[in-house]
Amino acid sequence: MKVERIWWREIGAEDFYSMEKSSRGLRGRSSLEIRQIADLMTFMGRDRFSAELWEDLRIDARVVGDPTTSAPIVFKAHRRHGIYEIAAQNRQDDRHERHPAWLPQNGWPDLRIPQSVEDAKSVLAEIGGLHVYVARTLDGHHYAGFTTGASLPVGWPSSLQPLFTGSESGVIAVGSGSLTELTPLARKILEAFRDRKSVLVYGPPATGKTHAVAQVRQVLDAAWSGGESIDLDPRRPQQPFTSGFESSPITTPVITDWVTFHQDYGYEDFIVGLRPTGEGIRLAPFAGRLLDLAIRLERQGRGSALLVIDEINRGNVPKILGDFMTYMDTSYRRGADGDDRQAIPVNLPKVQRSPTGDPVTEPIWMLSGDSYMLPQPWYFPHELHILATMNSVDRAVAPLDSAIGRRFERIDAYADIDLLAQHLGVSLDVALAPDIEPEQWTPQAAAVALLAYLNDEITERLGQDYELGHLYFWKITSWEDVQRVWDHDVMPQIRDRFGARPDQLADLLRVNSRNAPVNYPFRTRTVTGRALAIEPLMGKTHEDTAVTLDFLVRG
Numbered sequence: 001m002k003v004e005r006i007w008w009r010e011i012g013a014e015d016f017y018s019m020e021k022s023s024r025g026l027r028g029r030s031s032l033e034i035r036q037i038a039d040l041m042t043f044m045g046r047d048r049f050s051a052e053l054w055e056d057l058r059i060d061a062r063v064v065g066d067p068t069t070s071a072p073i074v075f076k077a078h079r080r081h082g083i084y085e086i087a088a089q090n091r092q093d094d095r096h097e098r099h100p101a102w103l104p105q106n107g108w109p110d111l112r113i114p115q116s117v118e119d120a121k122s123v124l125a126e127i128g129g130l131h132v133y134v135a136r137t138l139d140g141h142h143y144a145g146f147t148t149g150a151s152l153p154v155g156w157p158s159s160l161q162p163l164f165t166g167s168e169s170g171v172i173a174v175g176s177g178s179l180t181e182l183t184p185l186a187r188k189i190l191e192a193f194r195d196r197k198s199v200l201v202y203g204p205p206a207t208g209k210t211h212a213v214a215q216v217r218q219v220l221d222a223a224w225s226g227g228e229s230i231d232l233d234p235r236r237p238q239q240p241f242t243s244g245f246e247s248s249p250i251t252t253p254v255i256t257d258w259v260t261f262h263q264d265y266g267y268e269d270f271i272v273g274l275r276p277t278g279e280g281i282r283l284a285p286f287a288g289r290l291l292d293l294a295i296r297l298e299r300q301g302r303g304s305a306l307l308v309i310d311e312i313n314r315g316n317v318p319k320i321l322g323d324f325m326t327y328m329d330t331s332y333r334r335g336a337d338g339d340d341r342q343a344i345p346v347n348l349p350k351v352q353r354s355p356t357g358d359p360v361t362e363p364i365w366m367l368s369g370d371s372y373m374l375p376q377p378w379y380f381p382h383e384l385h386i387l388a389t390m391n392s393v394d395r396a397v398a399p400l401d402s403a404i405g406r407r408f409e410r411i412d413a414y415a416d417i418d419l420l421a422q423h424l425g426v427s428l429d430v431a432l433a434p435d436i437e438p439e440q441w442t443p444q445a446a447a448v449a450l451l452a453y454l455n456d457e458i459t460e461r462l463g464q465d466y467e468l469g470h471l472y473f474w475k476i477t478s479w480e481d482v483q484r485v486w487d488h489d490v491m492p493q494i495r496d497r498f499g500a501r502p503d504q505l506a507d508l509l510r511v512n513s514r515n516a517p518v519n520y521p522f523r524t525r526t527v528t529g530r531a532l533a534i535e536p537l538m539g540k541t542h543e544d545t546a547v548t549l550d551f552l553v554r555g
Helices: 012-018 037-044 115-127 182-192 208-218 291-300 317-328 417-424 442-462 479-497 502-508 543-555
Strands: 003-010 032-034 055-061 066-078 085-086 132-138 141-148 169-173 200-205 230-232 241-243 256-261 272-276 283-287 305-310 384-391 411-412 522-524 532-534
Touching: 003 037, 003 230, 012 115, 032 283, 037 055, 037 085, 037 169, 066 141, 132 305, 182 200, 182 208, 182 411, 200 208, 208 256, 208 384, 256 291, 291 305, 384 442, 417 442, 442 479, 442 502, 442 543, 479 502, 479 543, 502 532
Parallel strands: 055 141, 200 384, 200 411, 256 305, 305 384
Antiparallel strands: 003 132, 003 169, 032 085, 055 066, 066 085, 132 141, 230 241, 272 283, 522 532
């Protein structure tokens, strides 16, 4: 089940002593005071400035480890002192109100009964620290538990670090990010990273390439405002929480960057180049995007990095990559476990060795403005990923050569008729039925049928790379939308594709067909000429638009 938020409180030495001391010393405080009121209100879903602020708060919480058992937890308000408290927490008192999740029968530390606060400190030192928590799930249920230890255990989501190292109390606002919320193309991209460190998304415009890449980057970016989602399994007391991204093949935390290739982009921008420092004529090495990201990943010491390259084929890729094309192959990088015995040292010919004689390079200036000296030898990090996009229609630039292309896991992103039909709420059987009357067409059904027809014709004549993307029709809600999309998006794209093939364009548009409807807007300018006269659909009636598209699609 999905977690919505988690409230936690550190159990300090005084708390532990008052909660555990023997029955002979039951006088004095035995409650858990809560001074971080704003966090508590956030957890309870209350407005911190409302009239309800100083009211007692009660929830029923199930036990993490034994979810069949539940009991109340009451946060009592003390307006005069400006605090809330969970009262009567000494388990040696027969009148205690302690939740069963925080009792020895459910794993609560029971090394010994502390004889003093100092003794309680030593117990906490032995177990590495102690925190209690209450998790609220999206369906409104609460689960209480505790943690011991001074560091986040392996396998726990990184956002739960406060459950082990947090001081006083607080709330963890869990994100909603989930791989299941991604588009099919975005999920396909993430899955491709299981096999390769470099992925190329290839296809015509308006097929969702940029949106899918942006989704992938947001999911993996450590600064994503949505955050990682967290799942709770209360039957597993040792590891009740797992990340909603546990199926992601890229280790978090992830640092990301984005660059667009173009004809003036070079090795100096992507790897390293010499630039003036402002100190006379002295030149110093400045890291480009890829080297900067690799160094940042190494300095971080954990996690992964992702570099997005948009329009990769618009640059001179062999020139931009240089010898770094070698390190797209992970067998030449440092191993995933840090082993560098099989790796090839990175050679940066424009970077000199440190003049001090130390086994490091001279300072390399980073994009952030600071500098870094690479150790010598230095090996390319294993967990750096590249995600590139390429427009299949753009023939103004050369395609990737085979040496570079085979280093990518290629994902073809073409028009998805099924996805468009599902999004517009259209049955494909209805939209593509040969005998449906134009009067029965909805704008959404016409859009699906039109895209299917055009792409069939384009693929037959030019090849699949020249298809139209389904996103051109993504926001169709009316006949005016259909007219606008045809005039402003679709027709210009078709003209571009068939610019040197007017006869094929005339066939596609069924120009001069004998059974064409009256006022059919696609014809030749003269009876014997080849020049086409293509009238816009905008301004025509809905009925004429439906009849025109019906004839175009079905003949």
